[in-house]
Amino acid sequence: MNQAGNQARQQAGNQQPHAVVIGGGIGGLTAAIGLHASGWSVTVLERAASLEPVGSGIGLAPNSQRALDVLGLGARVRALAAWEGDGGLRAQSGRWLVRTSAAEAEGTYGGSLVMLHRATLVDLLVSALPQKSLRTGTRARLTDPGAADRRAVVATDDGDIEADLVVGADGINSAVRTALFPAHPRPVYAGFTAWRFVVPAPDQAFTPHETWGRGGVWGTQPLKDGRVYAYATARLPEGGRAPDSEKAELERRFADWHDPIPGLIAAVRPEDVLRNDVRHLTTPLAAYHRGRVALLGDAAHAMAPSLGQGGNQAIEDAVVLAHHVAPGADLAAGLAAYSAARVPRTTDIVRRAARAARVTHLTGAPLVAVRDALISTASRLGPNLIMRSFSSIADWRPPQAPYAAGTTTGAAERSTGATDREPVQR
Template identity: 45%
Template sequence: MDVEGTRSAVIIGGGIGGLAAAVALHRAGWTVRVQERNPAGAQAGAGLTLWPNAVRALDALGLTEALRARAAALPGSGVRRPDGRWLSRTSADQVISRHGSPQVAIVRADLIDLLASALPPECLRFGDEVTGVDPGDADRRATIHCGGRRIRADLVVAADGVHSRVRRALWPHQPAARYCGYVAWRALVPRPAAAVIASASETWGRAERFGIVPVGDDLVYVYATANAPAGQINQDELTDLRTRFRRWHDPIPALLDAITPGELLRHDVLALRPTPKRLHHGRVALLGDAAHAMEPNLGQGAGLAIEDAVVLAHAVSGSASLATGFDQDNGLDRYDRARAGRVARLTRQSHLLGRLTQTRSATVTALRDATARLVPDRFALRGFDAAAGWHPPAHR
């Protein structure tokens, strides 16, 4: 990214997308300020997988070596039935051959720390909540209201999550994120001594799923989904989880036994449908879940947020000064054109996959599994081309 005259950006939200945007803009010569309302920083979460498109985006941010030091390349992945039978399998060699790099797994807290470490410490303002935003216009800088202060900036990036206050304020006609009909559990657990985990896997049942992702030699990221009414809270989530999946194939029972209550996270699955047609308003750009929160069925939530950051910095840093006006050649318009269609398509794809995997129908479940067994693995991998095939924009 070309370094040019200093301009200022305020990023609202210190999660993966917000920090990635800060790194991208900082490397392009901008003065950046990250406003995160949580005094302890963004919530750490559990683990996640990064497809080759996300790896390329981090490479564009100059973080290849840092990622290699913290992430684990997955030797393969696949889909199974609750009895353990494989429906499809893909090796790392196949992914590398098609997309140039493997999938990798990383602890979410490690990815956040990796991004934060690429920024000057004075950029990060924790426990500093933004209470209002004036988006500005072609002739006027944007302004955020924070703790009784007004801070002006050439650009404001709203990376404040699925319940984005900025989106609600500046996109009042955009529907709020809606409940998708199922919940998700996540946890990081030590690898059980007797467990054989040769690759990542997702097991499809009827309206239930269980995922296993090795994160290095000693740690396993596990997740599960199940249909449930919105907002339902069980008194003992871990017992409920063990009851649901205790009869499923090994090593699922051992992994369930390794979870302690304090390690288990649970949340309703929410998504923005449809996504906003325009991802900027004045000098404010939406990014990550604030722009396109999707169901977690493609492993692309974090990856798309990092992509957003790379494209946004490239678009606004390769244009004339933001003060010259918001015409069709403006950087934020280019960001819209590059991102809005892509994230809308993948959001729809993830929704359709969620309907297929969370179906309650025994007939649909049987047809789904039979189809998955019949499709050659190399063709199954092509189903992820739309997501994994993305490349960063060429440097200007």
């Protein structure tokens, strides 16, 4: 074996099984933490020279918070995050269609949504990894998925690494997915593009909200550090770019929407606006594993952001995978159990996100008026009618305990910022 392979084997030891995670995003880092906690030696291979997450926020719903609780990280996440209190859904004019509250969320989902910057979450996850397990600036390619009688092989510029388990967490354009299932259709354009940015909070007070307009969506969410995470989507042809700047494009499309949207656009620097076409995997995989390799996150089930579940489902995947592939157990059976647990749930969420995206991006004025009227009417009949539509996603529990979100501990934690769980130690 070459030098890289020897180093990996030395790290793993003679008896401890070795897992290689390809991709240092939220799902890959969470998987590495979970696998390490269950007894695996782990190596995370990230192509980028450094982990510098894009300048955007991420909302963690109660389902992913419970998964992080299993790893001892839930309390730390909630302490770093802004808790979503009163908020809701607005029309383009600013009229409230649905008002929600933290109390309703606690009662319906067993917890509240929390919002934090992606960089904050990534830093926390990296701090929980075993030392020297993260290798950045490392291109990795799966060359052999392995089998019961042989280890998997990952090629790097420094040589090949053999692994008892490989986790493909390399995102929507996953090369690991292509290697495992070369004939499977690739992700397709969802019909809309997205913008994201983070700016200082405006002087005027505002209530967190998502706004559904004609052919587009706007979201305004506060972060704990005094900044605001804003996101927008619009139905546009694939591959387009603004002729001047993406800030100017936001001004053209959203500057006449309700406050605080115009002020947020005015505050952002043009170079800080991120734009990405949205793609999703509309043809589901039959399984998320083959040989000694498992897929998770966008590599397995890329979805539209309409339900805010992309990162949340990656975190769920990671914790469920670690649960089913305990060292010393039957790996093939564990990977099959992982697929059996994750494929039906994530396939359903991908489809629900696609349906939600179609509703939020209606372009015809009559249809938009009907949509808004129906939502407003449903809200007046009972706010929980709207929230209950999301409850089958947010009330998920991991297969292992303990977790604080969804218990009285989770509610108390809002004021104390603590639970009885200790963080994972390196």
